[in-house]
Each structure stands twice: as C-alpha cells, then as structure tokens.
Amino acid sequence: MKSVAGIYFDGRQAIAHRVVLSVEAGRLQLRGETVNRDELLSALTIPAPLGRSPRLILFADGARCEVADSVGFADLLPERAGGWLSILESHIVAAIIGVLLLLGLAIAGYRWGLPYAAGAVAERLPAEMLTEMDHQLFASLDQHWLQPSGVPESRRADIEAKAFGLAPHAEVRLMFRASRQLGANAFALPGGTVLVLDDLVDLTANDDEIVAVLAHEFGHVREKHALRQMLQATVVGLALAAYLGDVSSLLAAAPAVLLETGYSRDFERSADRYAADLLISHHQSPTLLADMLDKLDVYWRERYNLKLGDRMGEFGGYLSTHPGSAERIAFLRERR
Numbered sequence: 001m002k003s004v005a006g007i008y009f010d011g012r013q014a015i016a017h018r019v020v021l022s023v024e025a026g027r028l029q030l031r032g033e034t035v036n037r038d039e040l041l042s043a044l045t046i047p048a049p050l051g052r053s054p055r056l057i058l059f060a061d062g063a064r065c066e067v068a069d070s071v072g073f074a075d076l077l078p079e080r081a082g083g084w085l086s087i088l089e090s091h092i093v094a095a096i097i098g099v100l101l102l103l104g105l106a107i108a109g110y111r112w113g114l115p116y117a118a119g120a121v122a123e124r125l126p127a128e129m130l131t132e133m134d135h136q137l138f139a140s141l142d143q144h145w146l147q148p149s150g151v152p153e154s155r156r157a158d159i160e161a162k163a164f165g166l167a168p169h170a171e172v173r174l175m176f177r178a179s180r181q182l183g184a185n186a187f188a189l190p191g192g193t194v195l196v197l198d199d200l201v202d203l204t205a206n207d208d209e210i211v212a213v214l215a216h217e218f219g220h221v222r223e224k225h226a227l228r229q230m231l232q233a234t235v236v237g238l239a240l241a242a243y244l245g246d247v248s249s250l251l252a253a254a255p256a257v258l259l260e261t262g263y264s265r266d267f268e269r270s271a272d273r274y275a276a277d278l279l280i281s282h283h284q285s286p287t288l289l290a291d292m293l294d295k296l297d298v299y300w301r302e303r304y305n306l307k308l309g310d311r312m313g314e315f316g317g318y319l320s321t322h323p324g325s326a327e328r329i330a331f332l333r334e335r336r
Contacts, residue, residue, distance in 0.1 A: 004072035007054075008035050011062030019065065021057075023076055028057070030065065037063075046077070121231055122224040127191075130227070134191030138175065141195070149176035151201050159196075159207050163214040166278050170218050176201075184299050186213050188220040190227035203295045212279060212288035219274030225267040265327075272328055276335045290332035293325050 001022050008017040008030055019032035028044060030037040045058040054066040055073045067073045149156065156176050163174065173193045179185070184199035194217045201210055220226055276286040 002076050004067055004069050004076050006065045006067040008032065008065045009063060011064065021067065021076060119228055122227045130191030134189045134193045137189050138193060145181055146177040146179050149178055149198055151176055151198050159210050162207060162211045166211060166215055166282055167218050172218055172221050183303060184296055186217055188217045188226045190230055192221045194221065203299060204292065208284065209288050209292040212275065213292050215275035215278045216271045216289060219271030222274060223270055225271065268328060272331060276332060286332040286335040290329045293329050297325055
C-alpha cells in the first residue's frame with residue numbers, strides 16, 4: 001500500500017503530530033502515535049499546490065495535514081496532484097506561453113472582437129433610443145460647445161437642398177451651429193444627426209464642396225460609425241446597451257468620445273467610398289471632397305501654427321476626428 005509522511009494539526013492545539021497517510025477504498029487514513037483518523041476523500045479540501053510549499057489537506061472540523069513530499073503526495077493522490085497553476089509554476093516555458101496566449105487573445109478581442117460586438121449592438125438598438133440619444137447629446141453640446149449659426153438661412157437651405165438631392169432617402173438631420181472651440185468641422189452623432197459648423201461653411205464659396213463633405217458624413221450615418229465608435233470607446237456602455245437598457249452611462253461619456261476619439265481609418269475609407277460613389281452617381285467629381293480636405297488641412301495648420309511635416313492627430317478639428325487626410329485626398333483624386 002502506498003503511503004507518505006505528513007504533519008497533522010488537530011485545529012485545537014498548536015501541536016504537530018507525525019503521521020503516515022495512506023488511501024484505501026476512497027478513504028484517507030492517517031496513522032500516528034496519537035492520531036488514528038479515517039475520512040472520505042470526497043469530504044476533504046485539498047487546495048491547489050503553490051510553488052514549493054507543502055501540500056495541504058483540510059478537514060471539515062478545522063484540522064489540517066501538511067505533506068512536504070510533493071512527489072509522494074502526487075503518487076498517493078494522483079487525481080489531486082495539482083491544477084493548471086502548479087503546472088505553470090513548475091514549467092516556466094509553459095507559463096510564458098500561457099501569458100503570451102492570454103495577451104494575444106486580449107489584443108485580438110480588442111482589435112476584432114470589440115468592433116464586431118459594437119457593430120452587432122449598433123444594429124440592435126431601436127431608432128427611438130438613438131433619436132433620444134441624439135437629442136440629449138445635442139443639448140449637451142449646445143450647452144457647452146456650440147453657439148447659434150451665423151450662416152444666412154438662405155444658404156443653409158441651399159446646402160440642405162443640395163445634400164438631400166444627392167441622398168433623398170438618407171435618414172439624416174442636418175443642424176447648423178457655430179463653435180469657437182471646434183472651428184471648421186462637421187460630424188455625425190450616433191443617431192443620424194449631422195452637425196455642420198460655420199467655420200467649415202465659411203471655408204468655401206462653393207456649396208458643392210460643403211455638400212461633398214456632407215456626403216462623407218452621410219456615409220458615416222449609413223454605417224453607424226459614430227455609434228460603433230462610441231460603443232467601442234465605452235466598453236461598459238457597450239455591455240449595458242447590449243441589453244437595451246439605460247443609456248445614461250453612454251451619454252455621460254459621449255460628448256468627449258465624439259470630439260476626442262477619431263474615426264478608424266477603415267471607417268474613413270468606407271465613408272469616402274460612399275461619398276465618391278454618391279457624387280459620381282450624380283455626375284459630380286469626388287475631387288470636390290478632396291479640395292475641401294485640402295482647405296481643412298490649411299485651416300487647421302494655420303490655426304495651430306503647424307509646419308507641413310507636423311502631425312495633426314493630437315490637435316482638435318476635422319482632421320483629428322477624421323484622420324489620414326493625405327491618403328484620403330489621393331484616393332478621391334484617383335476616383336474623379
């Protein structure tokens with residue numbers, strides 16, 4: 001019969017008793033000069049091994065037994081020899097591989113899993129919720145960031161008419177505002193509202209260029225990019241919104257997310273393709289959008305006194321919320 005030596009403590013007195021452990025018929029037997037104990041294995045708690053520390057056997061009445069011989073313990077109780085933690089601790093290479101696998105899974109989840117989940121949730125959210133979300137977001141932006149538009153009403157009406165002439169069935173609401181902080185910009189809210197700022201309109205006398213920018217924003221609305229970006233950036237909000245619950249946690253973080261988190265390049269390419277196709281289908285050139293991007297680039301560089309080689313990403317404005325302008329301009333000029 002297999003056996004292993006151990007030290008037994010009865011849980012009442014701090015006295016160590018030398019015992020010999022053996023197993024027979026599913027029962028653990030402890031024998032010593034003053035110890036004679038027999039317990040069902042199923043009634044015992046045997047914690048996973050931790051490094052080189054003695055193996056522990058815990059009894060229901062508070063007693064415990066320590067076994068220093070881990071090899072003998074494993075031979076006596078092979079099914080309790082150890083869990084994944086002990087395997088990793090005794091195999092450093094396996095531990096490193098395990099950590100790398102977990103890191104890889106975390107990166108993959110962030111890179112592909114989170115965008116997929118955000119897209120799935122965005123498709124499930126009801127239109128009423130998105131309308132209410134836009135209403136509250138716009139009220140917050142109006143309070144802290146925006147001022148009434150100074151663009152003449154007649155010009156706003158012309159721009160709106162041309163924009164919806166391109167996409168008559170687009171589920172979009174156009175809103176014109178001024179903003180000293182945000183400057184020349186246009187961006188879509190999660191529920192389909194597109195905000196157009198005065199400085200953007202003032203950059204050009206050609207309304208077709210403004211409409212080209214709006215065609216790009218219509219692409220973001222169609223693909224729900226703003227909503228997906230906001231969901232990705234607020235993981236807690238993503239979990240809540242997945243169950244169509246209260247969106248207050250999303251709304252609290254939404255203005256900062258919308259203004260400080262730029263669209264991914266994939267989103268930008270998708271919106272540019274949509275705009276280019278829309279313009280071409282109405283016998284207009286995608287270079288209208290490229291020309292406007294050029295003007296926005298000059299505007300923001302002058303505003304922040306940037307040189308040609310300086311990066312724009314850390315600064316506000318259209319080119320930080322819509323990155324990759326040089327690549328985008330090249331694509332649009334090729335599509336003319």
